Amino acid sequence: ALEAKENGIKKKPSSESVINLDHGDPTMFESYWWRMGDKCTITIPGWQSLSYFSDVGNLCWFLEPELANEIRRLHCFVGNAAVENRHIVVGTGSTQLFQAALYALSPPDAPAPVNVVAAAPYYSSYPAMTDYLRSGLYRWAGDAYAFDKDEPYIELVTSPNNPDGFTREAVVLNRGGGKLVHDLVYYWPQYTPITSPADHDLMLFTVSKSTGHAGTRIGWALVKDKEVAKKMTKFIELNTIGVSKDSQLRAAKILQVVSDSCRHSGSGCESENFFEYGRRIMTERWEQLRDVISHKDLFRLPEYPLEFCKFAGEFTEAHPAFAWLKSKEEIEDCERFLKGYKILTRSGKHFGVDTKHVRVSMLDREDTFHLLLERLSAMQGHEREE
Template identity: 55%
Template sequence: MAGRNRDTAPGGWLGVCALLACNVASLAYFIRSFLDHRRRRRTATRPVANADVAIRPHSWEHYFTLAPGAVLNLELGDPTMYEPFWRAVGPRATTVIPGSDTMSYFSDAGAGELCWFLEPEFERAVRRLHRVVGNAAVDDQDGGGYHFVVGNGATQLFQAAMYALSCDADDDAKPVPVVSAAPYYSTNLQLSGHFRWAGDANAFTGENYIELVCSPNNPDGAVREAALSSSGTAKLIHDLVYYWPQYTAITVRAAHDIMLFTLSKITGHAGTRIGWALVRDRDVARKMVYFVDRSTIGVSKDSQLRATKILGVVSDAYELPHAAGAPPRLFGFARRRLAERWRALRAAVAASSGAFSLQEETSGYCNFAKQTVAACPAFAWLRCDKDGVEDCAAFLAGLKIVARGGEQFGGDARCVRINMMDRDQVFDLLVRRIASLKIEQPDYLDAF
C-alpha cells in the first residue's frame, strides 16, 4: 500500500469524484439559469394580444433589487414606473438606425426650414398624438397653425422661450423679470443679461415680465391659469408637460401662444432627452430655434427617430382596431398604476395618524376618457404635521427618504415633493415607511 501512487489513493479518488460532482452541478445551474433568463425575456417581449390587458407590476424585478434598508431617492422625477409597459410592448418600439444614417447636421426637411434640425416624421408623430388625445390645438381648424420647435428636453425650451421673449426688449427693461406662482417648479435659469428670476408671481408688481404657467403644476399637481394679467408687455409661457390623461382630465384643447411638452412625461423615456414647443408667432419660434442652435447646434436626430417610433406605438393603440396583436394602451396602464399608488399613499398617510398630509384630491370630466376622472399627479406634495418638525426634507432623510424640500419651490419647508413615478419596489418601501410613523397619543386617551 505504501508504494501505491498518490493519485490512485482512496482520498485522491474521492477528491476527483467531488470535483466532478461540483462541475456537473455548476453546469446544471448554468443551463437552468440560461433557460430561465431566455424564458423571462420571451415573456417580457412577447406582444400583448389584448390592448387592455393588465401588465404585471413586477415584471422587471429580475433586473432590479432593493434592500429593505435602502435609501429611497425620490427627489427627481425619474419615470421608471413605465419600464414594465415598454417591456411588454417589446420589439414594436424598437428603432434600428443604420450606421450610414443621420450623419448630417441637417434634417431631411433641409436647411431652409424654420427648425433646420427637426426631423419631419417626428413632428408628424407629435401632432398626431396631440390630435388623438385632444390636449393641444395643433391644426388650423382648431385655431392653431403652430410652428414646431424641437429641443433637448423641456428645460432647454424654457431657456429658449425666455430668450426669445426678452432678447429684443429695451435696454432699460433688461433683464426682464421671470415669475411663476408658488409653489413653482424651480427652473434653473442660465446666466443671462436678457432675463432674471424674480420669484413668486403673486408677490410681483410691474408690467414688463415673463410668467411661467405650469399646469398641471409641478410640484402640487394643481390646474392653473396665469396668476397675473397679461396686459401691457407681459408674456406667458405655458408648461403643459403633465397635461396628459394619465395625470389629469383633458378638458380643453390648449391654444396658448407658447406651449411646452416633453417625451419623458408622456412615455417615461427621460434618457432620450426630447421636448417640443408649439409656438404661435413665427418670429418667436425663429428666435427659439436660434437659441437651440447656438447652445447645442441642434437636437440629436437619433433621439428624434426613436421618439417617432415610440409615439407612433402610443397613437396606434388608440387609432387601430382593437384586434388581436394590437399594442397595449399607455395611458390606461399609467393611469391605473398611478391611481393604485395614490390610493396606497393616501392610506399610508391616514395610517400615520396625523404625522403627514397630502394635497386634496380633485377630479373633472375628461374629454379623452369620456368620463369623470380623479387627478393622479406625477408628484405628491407631502406636508409633515408632526410637532417640532420644521424641515420635512431633513426629517424624511432620517427615514432614508430623499425628497426635494418645499423651500426650493418657493413654498413651506414643512412640505416636500415626492416622485410618484419610481419603480414599484421603491414606492412600496416608501408607503411602508410613511405608514410606520405615527404621532404618539397621550396615555390618557387609551382609556377611551
C-alpha cells in the same frame, strides 16, 4: 441585449436602501415598454443621420419630419393641445426649450433684463435655469403672486403644476407687457383629466413625462408666432446646433406606438392602451399612498376635484407625478424628517414655500414605491381613530 437589460433595469432595492424620490425619474413606465417588446425597437445603421440638417425647408431645420408628424398625431388622439397653425420646435428636453422661450420672448435691446415669474410653489429648477448665466436678457423675479412691478415680464404657467399637481392659469394681471410660457409637460391623461385642448401661444411638452423616456432628452414646443419660433430655433442652433437625430427618430417611433395603442383602445385589449395603463397605475399608487397617509396623523395630501376627462370619457381626478406632502404640527423640516427614514425628497424651500412641504416622486419603479409605502406605514405617528 443582456448588457442593455442590466443597464436599463436596476437591481431591486433592499429594505436597507436609501430610496431617492427627489427627482422625477419616470422609471415606472419601463414595465409598460417591456411588455411592448419589439414593437418599439428602433434600428439605426451606421451611415444614417450624419448631416446636421433634418429638413432644410422647415423653419426648425433640425426637426425630423417623422417626429413632427407623430407629435401632431398624438395631440390629436389625446386632445390635450391644439396643433393647427402651430410651429413645432424640437429641443433637448423641455429644459432647453424653456431657455429658448426666454431668449425668444425677451426684448433684445431692453435696458434691463425682463422679469421671469411663476406662482409659488413653482418648479424648483426655474430660478437656477433662468439665472445661471446671469443673462442681461432675463432674470428670475420670483413668485408671480408677489409681482407688482410696472415692468415687462414673462410668466411661466405650469399646468398641471410641478410640484403640487393643480391645474393653473396665469396669475399676474396683464398690464400689456406680459408674455406667457405654458409648461404643459404633465398635461397627459395618466396624470390629470384632459378637459379641453390647450390653446396658448407657447406650449412645452416632453417625452420624459408623456411616455417616460427621459433618457432620450426630447421635448417640443408648439408655437403660434412665427418670429418666436424662429428665435427659439436660433437659440438651439447657438446652444447645441440642433437636437440628436437618433433620439428624434426614437421618439417618433415611441409616439407612433402610443398613438396606435390609443387607436386600438376599447377593442378588448384595453391593457395595451398606454394612457389607460398609466392611469391605472397612477390611480392605484395614489389610492395606496392616501390610504397609508390617512392612517397616520403626520402628513396631509392635496385633494383634487373630479372633472370630466374627454380622453377617458369619464369623471376623473388628478393623479399627479409628484405627491406634495405637508407635514403636520411638530415636523418643521419634512425633508429632514423623511431622510431619517431613508426617503430622499425635495424640500418645499426649493419651490418657493416652507420646509413643511416636500415633493415626492410617484414615478419610480414598483419596488421603490412599495418601500416608500412600507416606510410611511412604519412611522411613529398618532394613529388615527377609525
